[in-house]
Amino acid sequence: xxxxxxxxGADIGIESTGKTVxxxxxxxxxxxFSLMVDLDNVDRENAGELEAQGANLxxxxxxxxxxxxxxxxxxxxxxxxxxVDINEKxxxxxxxxxxxxxxxxxxKHSIRTEVKAITYQGLKVEQTExxxxxxFVVDV
Numbered sequence: 706x707x708x709x710x711x712x713x714g715a716d717i718g719i720e721s722t723g724k725t726v727x728x729x730x731x732x733x734x735x736x737x738f739s740l741m742v743d744l745d746n747v748d749r750e751n752a753g754e755l756e757a758q759g760a761n762l763x764x765x766x767x768x769x770x771x772x773x774x775x776x777x778x779x780x781x782x783x784x785x786x787x788x789v790d791i792n793e794k795x796x797x798x799x800x801x802x803x804x805x806x807x808x809x810x811x812x813k814h815s816i817r818t819e820v821k822a823i824t825y826q827g828l829k830v831e832q833t834e835x836x837x838x839x840x841f842v843v844d845v
Contacts, residue, residue, distance in 0.1 A: 708736030717818070718827060721839045726762065726830070727789045729837035730800065733766065734773055734787050737823075737843065738806075741777075742814045747785035749805040760797040762830035766839055769800055770823040781809050818845050 706728045708721040717740060721732035738744060757772045759765030777783060784806035791800045809816075821844040829840045 706732045708732045708739075716824065716826075716842050716844055718840065718842045722836060724836045726832065726837045727791055729830070729839045730766065730769055730789050730791065731787045733770060733839045733841065734784065737770055737773065737820065738777075738784055740818045740820055740843065740845070742783050742809075742817060744785045746814055747783055748807045749786050750807050752782050752784060752804045752806045753780075755802045755804055757800040757802075758794075758797060759800075762798060762832075763828055765791070765798045765800055766830050766841060767823055767825065767828055769802075770841065773804075774820060774823065776804070782806050783809050783814060820845055 706723045708719055719733065719736040721729050721736050723729035723732050735744060755772055755776060757765060757768040759768045773784065784804045786805040788803040789800060791798055824842045824844055826842045827840055831838045
């Protein structure tokens with residue numbers, strides 16, 4: 706399970722991997738939030754739950770990351786870890802997650818980059834026998 710940043714001009718691309726789709730989605734979320742703060746300084750408190758839906762895995766990734774950004778901004782929280790469960794449903798996929806993190810404290814958390822939005826540009830979820838890879842671009 707890992708993530709890396711990709712060169713993408715004015716925006717930032719992220720590629721995450723995992724042995725399972727759930728692991729790749731967790732890595733994607735960690736990659737997203739590590740752009741914003743140093744995750745090593747974020748305590749792992751139970752910070753709530755979240756659901757996301759998508760007609761396919763690409764749409765589910767977009768929905769998941771967009772919901773995380775919304776919750777983070779709404780609650781002034783930063784998240785460092787995630788317990789994710791993904792199930793295929795009649796009309797797509799349902800993701801349920803428990804979020805772990807804490808309230809943003811500018812004295813404790815060194816704020817890095819403000820992420821404005823997740824874009825559809827380059828958005829892709831690929832599953833192979835080796836695992837799952839997610840690619841997406843964020844607007845900064």
